[in-house]
Amino acid sequence: MKFKAIHIFIVLTLVLASCQAKTKSKNQAVSTQESLKTDSMDIEIFKSLQQFITRASFDALSNDKLIVETGKLFLQTPYVGGTLENNEVERLVINLHQLDCTTYIENILALSKITNQSKLSINDFAKELEFIRYRNGKLKGYGSRLHYFTDWIFDNERKGLLIDITKKIGGEAYQKKINFMSSHINSYPKLVGNISLIETVTQCENEINKREHFYIPENKIQEIENQIEDGDLIAITTKIKGLDISHTGIAIHINDRLHLMHASSKAKKVVISEIPLAEMIQKNSLQSGIMVARLIRKQ
Incomplete structure (x- = not known):
């Protein structure tokens, strides 16, 4: 291949x-x-x-x-x-x-x-x-559009496409108020001056905040990485106020360590991470851990 x-x-x-x-x-x-x-x-x-x-x-x-x-x-x-x-x-x-x-x-x-x-x-x-x-x-x-990735995971799980396995593999409660879009309206041109759309986004944020979320903290990723399979979806949680997920990618193991295949803003192209995912996240001061979703097996 x-x-x-x-x-x-x-x-x-x-x-x-x-x-x-x-x-x-x-x-x-x-x-x-x-x-x-x-x-x-x-x-x-x-x-x-x-x-x-x-x-x-x-x-x-x-x-x-x-x-x-x-x-x-x-x-x-x-x-x-x-x-x-x-x-x-x-x-x-x-x-x-x-x-x-x-x-x-x-x-x-x-x-x-x-x-x-x-x-x-x-x-x-x-x-x-x-x-x-x-x-x-x-x-x-x-x-x-599913702007927040936790909402993306929730909606696609409801549609039968995937399963959020974060809690199952040892995830801890991810307690965070999500309101980045409604509190940064000027960063989203479509929202500026559009009261109806702002209300729609705010309602979406309220729904997200009613749900339970789990994550694997950055210092525990290596402990559970053998439970993550190639092809699982990785969502990286962030320390940025009001935001749930800052980056996403595909799980891939290299030499028995979990790496990330992703579209990288730093590399400016799609790459496979040179270092394991756990180390990659620990090197980023704004990233706090991961959520993991698994695609439903084809029959």
Whole structure:
């Protein structure tokens, strides 16, 4: 599989170069439906992924291997934040050539799900991406997007996609008031001057604050890392006031230690961490621990 990941990276690099040469504007939109926004570069990347996944028989892989191998297909993809924020009206954005830590995970899960279902069309991918990204699986404006990752985990567990296993593997109570968006309105252009949307976000925060949350403190991650499986979703908790999660990624073990495959703002691309996750978090003064979610096994 290592050779395959390298091969698809070369294919995607060639696709990127070709599309950049051919596309007059990288922001040119090509919509398959009114609420979908993508461009010709991403359509070509999707086609390459589609062909490779089919040839490599990804549908025969177990869930954990499918998530990891799909995640590896995006190694070296540039990190770009805020790619979902560029539309006046909320649309389903498909951007496969620029990823942040959340869109990286969402694209992996959507690709893995349609691979399991043997439905590898761009429309199938769009449907799964919408299902994962938005509350109750439906895009109904900016307020329906799952902005807080604890809410993202809760909603996708309710949808039957995953299970939050943090408490089961030794998690402790994560008691924190979540209100970062409503207390930093000027950091979110869509909220500025929009009383109705602010009320929607505040209501969402109130719902989050009613729930029980658990986390593995940073000094206990190494003790339990053998209970975390390759392909599990990792959400890194933060010490930033009002915020629940500051970073996300995919669990991957290297030499019997837990590492993180993630879209890194520091490396400015998708990478596998050079050091174990426990050490990585302890080196960051703003990170406090992790939450862990596991994908539901395919039947």
